[in-house]
Amino acid sequence: MEDINLLNYLSQNNIEVPDGISLSVVNLPSDLDRSLQIEKAKQENRHANMKFTFSEPTYSGLGDKFEWAQSCIIVSYSYLKQNNFNLGYSPGEGSIARFAKEDYYVPLKKFITLIKEHFENKNLRTAQFIDNPKHYDRLFFEQAGLGWQGKSTMMLSPGKGPWQLIGNIYVEKKFKLEKKNDYSCGSCNLCQISCPTGALDDDYVLDSTKCISYWLQSPDIIPHEMRERLGNRFYGCDECLISCPPGQDRKINISSNSSVDLIEILNTESEELVKKYNWFYIPKRDGDFLKRNAIIALANNPSKNSKDTFLKLLNSESDLIRFYCIWALWKIGEFYLLHKYLDIENEESNLVLNEYQRLNEMI
Ligand code: B12
Ligand code: SF4
Ligand code: SF4
Structure with a gap:
């Protein structure tokens, strides 16, 4: 039987794609493996001793994890459209990065669970990963045609920019692949200029030891010079996302209560x-x-x-x-x-x- 396009397949099976969700697919085996790059970040101590995917790079960075898996569906949730920028803070106000204003993983998990149940009802195997230490979630994004990895290391898509969370589900079924576009940051380097700490000085590489987002979730003592650079951030940092042109098509509301x-x-x-x-x-x-x-x-x-x-x-x-x-x-x-x-x-x-x-x- 000929492979079917993923969106047509979902529609034929009455699975509705909710607002904010985008998805695409890669067929497996993929030969994609990011283990060496994740290991390199670890060797160079750019990982700041974090565990997550750095605990076992040879597994987390590997695309071909399951011999039974015929494809991996990549699902992204674009969270910012329910949000507004807040560019002004009064004295005593702190900021929370947009991805954490509420639990935006919920819509992503809900949709991936729906897909999982669908395939399992057909006796097809699945394995899902959403912000899981055993899986490098950015792995297939580019190959699936959803966008590209920017110099900020964020995965970006036209129109949505970096404001999206990513999940993956491996399934025991093949799909027809979509045409892949060739996107890139070109000569833009706004995220690098905007980063308050120089954590993105090298193209496409993040030094977590300098990243505000890292320090706000670290159990270690925050160095003096870093404390000042945290500014009024209470959780997360959005500077390299706010500056990113592909994500600029959003409403700006200076007085929003974010x-x-x-x-x-x-x-x-x-x-x-x-x-x-x-x-x-x-x-x-x-x-x-x-x-x-x-x-x-x-x-x-x-x-x-x-x-x-x-x-x-x-x-x-x-x-x-x-x-x-x-x-x-x-x-x-x-x-x-x-x-x-x-x-x-x-x-x-x-x-x-x-x-x-x-x-x-x-x-
Ligand atoms: C650890 C972690 C962090 C760490 C380290 C981030 C990092 N860049 O590694 C800290 C705490 C700093 C962090 C911060 C944030 N995070 Co985080 N984080 C993760 C986690 C758990 C693992 C990431 C990982 O494995 N990193 C390993 C390093 C080596 O990978 P990398 O930085 O992508 O590096 C690649 C490139 O350097 C590339 N490369 C090297 N050379 C070259 C050259 C070229 C030309 C190219 C193209 C690429 C390239 O190779 C490396 C491997 O592929 C994932 C969830 C998951 N399980 O995957 C979420 C995840 C990456 N985080 C996410 C988010 C939303 C954030 C924040 C925006 C939150 C915030 N607002 O504060 C910031 C963004 C900071 C940034 N600029 O990346 C999302 C990103 C979604 C997206 N659109 O890309 C993820 C995917 C969670 C999710 N499931 O949605 N995070
Ligand atoms: S999250 Fe903030 S500190 Fe970290 S790389 Fe982006 S702009 Fe720099
Ligand atoms: S700000 Fe520019 S260089 Fe940085 S990720 Fe966005 S498009 Fe790429």
């Missing part, structure tokens, strides 16, 4: 924060790391109540919170208050004491 109240976050219990932002990647599922992000963001974009908030948090039981509050008070020029408010004599944490001494020597 920001968070940082003091409100700092007044919320850490456990509550983990529940509230349950789709975020939070190290050790410990909400203190979200508070850390909020302290840094508030120090970089202070409001009139910031000082009192930081002073109150000096009584926190968490070393991490006291540690970052010391820096925050230094950043907003109120370090001298620590002599009065921080119980240095009885401070047991070396982390806190070292930070205090280090900043004390700097003023």
Whole structure:
């Protein structure tokens, strides 16, 4: 029987493609393998010790994972059309990158599950991967004709730009392939110029040790120079996406409420924060790391109540919170208050004491 086009197949089987979802397919075996590049990023420590796909590059980067799989369907969800840009922040406001404003993986998972159930009902094998450490999700995107990998390392599509999340499902069925267009960034380098930290200085390569998005989800101590560069970002970073021309056909709304109240976050219990932002990647599922992000963001974009908030948090039981509050008070020029408010004599944490001494020597 002749292979059928994927979209026609879905339509014949009454599977409707929801708004925002794009999909295409590659037939397998593909000979596609990104293991070496992922391993290289690891060797050069550009992976910043992250686990994810770096744990086992020879598997995560491999296209031909299953001998039974005849194709892989690549599904992308374009999340920005339900969103607005927010270019202006008031004092005390933090930002959340657009991909995390809500759990945009839900529509992607729902559609991929629908496809999975369809094939399984026909006794055909499937394997799905959505933001899974065992699969490099960008692997087939270009080959499937959905777009291209940009200098920001983001997968881009005409009209949608980088504002899309990607999932993959391997299936035991072949499809007719679509014509593939030859896209590229050309001489554009706006993402590289826009990146606040130089993390994209080499074309098509990201240095995660310099990436704000990485630091906001890292359990490690954020270096001083990086803390300032985080600006008012509370989770994620969008600079290399906002600057990308293929994704510019979007509504701009300067006064949209796509920001968070940082003091409100700092007044919320850490456990509550983990529940509230349950789709975020939070190290050790410990909400203190979200508070850390909020302290840094508030120090970089202070409001009139910031000082009192930081002073109150000096009584926190968490070393991490006291540690970052010391820096925050230094950043907003109120370090001298620590002599009065921080119980240095009885401070047991070396982390806190070292930070205090280090900043004390700097003023
Ligand atoms: C680890 C990870 C991160 C890390 C590292 C990101 C990175 N670029 O590797 C951090 C925390 C920094 C991160 C940040 C973000 N992430 Co992330 N992340 C992942 C994850 C889990 C693994 C990525 C991975 O394997 N990287 C390994 C490195 C080596 O791959 P790479 O950077 O793509 O490098 C390739 C190129 O350098 C290429 N290459 C080398 N030389 C050359 C030369 C040429 C000419 C070309 C064309 C290519 C090329 O080879 C490498 C391998 O293919 C995936 C989910 C998954 N399971 O795949 C999501 C994923 C990549 N993230 C995603 C998103 C949305 C983001 C953010 C936008 C979130 C935000 N707003 O803050 C940022 C974007 C930062 C950026 N510019 O990439 C999406 C991206 C979707 C898309 N349109 O591409 C993914 C696919 C999740 C998903 N399922 O949708 N992320
Ligand atoms: S997410 Fe931010 S810090 Fe990371 S590469 Fe993009 S612009 Fe640079
Ligand atoms: S900003 Fe320009 S160079 Fe960077 S990914 Fe987008 S099109 Fe490519």
